[in-house]
Amino acid sequence: MMSASILPVTYLLSSILFIFSIRGLASPETARRGNLLGMLGMTVAVVVTMFSPQVSEYYWIMFAIVIGGLIGTVSALKVKMTSLPQMVAAFNGLGGLSSVFISLSEILSGSQTWVESSVGLIIGALAFSGSMIAFAKLQGLMSAKAVVFPGQQILNLLLGLSTIAACVIFCLNGDVRIFYVLAALAIVLGFLLVLPIGGADMPVVISVLNAYSGWAAVGIGFSMHNVLLIIVGSIVGASGAILSYIMVKAMNRSLTSVMLGGFGADGNAVSHTNDTDNKVAKTGNPEDAAFIMENANKVIIVPGYGMAVAQAQHILHEMAKDLHDRYGVEVKYAIHPVAGRMPGHMNVLLAEANVPYEDVFELEDINREFATADVAYVIGANDVTNPLAKTDPSSPIYGMPVLDVEKAKTVFFVKRSLASGYSGVENPLFFADNTIMLYGDAKKVTEQIVAALEK
């Protein structure tokens, strides 16, 4: 009688702890506490489940938790901060796979919750195989570009329809063999759905997969009539859905167009060369850039994925510190929501380089300040600064919110070449009068500027 009421009460407590955990992320000051509350919520949930009458064998369970916990902790502590997006994708995939095994176990042990288990199975399988492809792309195990082949969308459509058909058949007759077929179909579908999605769309994909792992938990919760799984799963699902919405909004695209993929595939480039062919981009050297920046009042740094690739965040912070401490220049950082490979990617990299978070601003908070800035230092970013997004309705990036770097007195672009960005759209800013190109590796160029500043 006691334990019958203890279980729901502690599940409620655990849910509240998880809500406060996410709530803590409202500000960097409370974020660490939020993470600890999450751990506490999880501990409460696991311990009370272990002592509930539903669980009566402990040795093997402890064994599984210890092994899994060790693998998870060690890989999380060893991973380099640059490999963070793929790490998150990998963990997410394993969570999805866990849901797959739970629903299989449920059905094999004779559960009659066919519909609910199918939901948990399908969503979990999609989260698993989708995350594996995302992981492979981010880790460089396969091309980060969109992989497209003829008939791809028809194949995906057929596969999607067969998955639904298998699901309906299973829900009608509960045949375990159909459940296996369903699992296989959903896993293959997950692989194929993420294949045609290119590198710069990864922030959306990762957010969507994140949401899936939450909805899979909701499915399991319904099949086991477990309130905790439903509450917590839907909070995670909401989080992933909102992040996907924010990312899609920041690219002015629809979720369908991202998920259908093909954007940024080889040979998909849109050329706008006709009006920029005869223009010449001005080239500068790092010493000139150092001179202009040390005489500026305000410098805004715009980092992009190129900075992450070149590992330039530390030297960038050096540059900002030198400018501020030696020359009294005000330095700020401007972040576009989709810069990088996952939501908030740039913020984490800058934080890693010890950039105080008060100096880092989001697009809508800083965009007006470019007009009063003397220098915009664009490092490894391109599409997110392209003014065509504001002026050219025929451009594929038209309508995407961009950073108004062209309003600064001088714009430096640190880039390897004049090549167009992920969207395949040429950036007319490279040829603007107030733009100076600094060709080379983001890290090397910034190192040379720092050397010049410290002379």
Next chain:
Amino acid sequence: MMDIWTLLTILTLACFVGYFVVWGVTPALHSPLMSVSNAISGIVIVGALITAGVQTMDTPKILGLIAVGLAAVNIFGGFAVSHRMLLMFKKKKMPRTDSKETK
């Protein structure tokens, strides 16, 4: 056993809670949000524990144990990565002031 309508009510209300709490997260912490919510989605371990908690060693139990292990990787890894990320978010090194900044 709770009936389906109670569960659907809980689901709907939880979605609203999630919606409002997540919109409150500052964009600078969207990466930690992903990894914290990822770790939290490891809550499926509760379901895994129940399927793996039976006495008889048969296929459902083995599948349940695999699920426990996978969810544990997800949980421990997710929280550890979040912790590492959040440790990096620092304030400006300034003389100690108690003024709360709103940003």
